[in-house]
Amino acid sequence: MATISLIDLKKNYGDVPAVKGVNLSVADGELIVLVGPSGCGKSTLLRMVAGLESVTSGVIEIGGRNVVKAEPAERDIAMVFQNYALYPHMSVRGNLEYGLKNRGTPREEIDRRVKEAADILEIGPLLERKPRQLSGGQRQRVAMGRAIVREPAAFLFDEPLSNLDAKLRVQMRVEIRKLQRRLKTTSLYVTHDQLEAMTLADRLVVMNNGLVEQIGTPTEVYDRPATLFVAGFIGSPPMNLVPVSSLSGDVAGFGLPAGTDIVGIRPDGCFLEKPSEPSLTLDANVELLEPIGGESHLHVRLKSSGQSIVLSVPGRPEIAETTSVQVFARLTDLHPFNTQTGRRTDIV
Ligand SMILES: Nc1ncnc2c1ncn2[C@@H]1O[C@H](COP(=O)(O)OP(=O)(O)OP(=O)(O)O)[C@@H](O)[C@H]1O
Ligand SMILES: [Mg+2]
Incomplete structure (x- = not known):
């Protein structure tokens, strides 16, 4: 096991910067999830850590060694990729053994x-099959198994679940989390699926455009x-982002920090009934009600500005489309930002 430190890590492809100076310390046994939109540099970062991509500048330390x-x-x-990269002509056992044999690992050690790995991943009965005789989820397990048998200092995952259907993804996500807790292997996990990121991570690294926007626990x-x-x-x-200019009432009384010109309101922080706590009120017209099971998404258009916002409301409220409504949000639930800096205004 090992710590991983990235110090001012940069990567240019020609004169195009892909990673623009990333600093990150991963604790021993920690699972860090890198999340961000397509093209933000997640895979490039991971491939530099793996050594599959050269570094333009900066330092990568694994276990304290540059x-x-x-x-x-x-x-x-050990790295687990999206496409598994299993050898098609080898059995599952052959795939698991391959790397160890290459390294001259003794036979008894390979068998052990x-x-x-087969016990942990419950693929014992599949060991003599070829990859083409496996389901997507089973192939994914074999790819994990190949990483586990290496007993590496760290695991790197690049969107390992993105080829699976939605149900299997959720199942494998839970299994990866359990597995990582059990093995306590330091891990860097890349995804652009924010739900996957939230549920797997000890800490999240949100990337945008080659830079880290925020590092913290999912909460x-x-x-x-x-x-x-x-x-x-x-x-x-x-999150709904509503310009302060389109709020009505005594905005000064909202207690927003200086420099706030836009406020964020989560869909589940919007209510159709006035809360007892101090709140703001938005007058709106209902545009669309989307029932999604236990709750519904209510799309409304603000009368002040014409902006559309979304509310998550419990159950399936009986609201006719085009009805006029008042939307309430507690002042303590507002996220204040400045559009020039792009940053929160209530960080001291
Ligand atoms: N081999 C390469 N040559 C030139 N540019 C590259 C190369 N690989 C990646 N890039 C560019 O670097 C940037 C970061 O790419 P990267 O693959 O790291 O993104 P990503 O965050 O993994 O995206 P995705 O979620 O789509 O996988 C992109 O603008 C991409 O076009
Ligand atoms: Mg990628």
């Missing part, structure tokens, strides 16, 4: 590790997004 010049094989890490990032980008990216449906 590895930027080390070959991938010298870094003692393969048996242990910290959800409850106090540091930037407008994070506010809009984490949370589903996304």
Whole structure:
């Protein structure tokens, strides 16, 4: 096991910067999830840690040792990819053993590790099959098994679940979490699925455009997004961002910090009945009600500005579309931001 430290890590492809100076310390045994939109540099970062991509500048330490010049094989890490990359002509057992054989691991040791990985992943009965005889989820397990048998200092995952259907993804997500808790192997996990990120991570790293926007536990990032980008990216449906200029009533009395020109309101922080706590009121017209099971998403258009916002409301309220409504949000639930800096205004 090992710590991983990235110090001012940069990567340019030609003169195009993909990673623009990332600092990150991963504790021993921690599972860090890198999340962000397509093209923000997640895979590039992971591939640099793996040694599959050269570093333009900066330092990568694994277990306290700077590895930027080390070959991938010298870094003692195992990577699990989106497409599994199993050898099609080899059995599951062959796939699991391959890396160990190459490294000259003794036979009894190979057998012990393969048996242990197969037990953990419950793929014992599949060991003599070929990859094409497996379901997507089973292939994914074999890919995990191949990483586990290496007993590496760290695991790197690049969207390992993105080829699976929604139900299997949820199942495998839970299994990866359990597995990582059990093995306590330091892990970096890349996804652009924010639900996957929220549920798996000890800490989240939200990236945008080659830079880190925020690092924190999923709860910290959800409850106090540091930037407008994070506010809009984490949370589903996304946070509503309402310009202060379109709020009515005594805005001064809302106690918003200086410099606030936009406030974020989570869909589940919007109510159709006035709360007892101090709140703001938005006059709106109902546009659309989407029932999604136990709750509904109510889309409304603000009368002041014409902006559409979304409310998460319990059950299936009987509201005719085009009805006029008042939407309430507690002042303590508002997230204040400045659009120039893109940052929260209540961070002291
Ligand atoms: N080999 C390459 N040559 C040139 N540009 C590249 C190369 N690989 C990636 N890039 C660029 O670097 C940026 C970051 O790419 P990267 O693959 O790291 O994104 P990502 O966050 O993993 O995105 P996704 O979620 O789509 O996988 C993108 O603008 C991409 O076009
Ligand atoms: Mg990627």
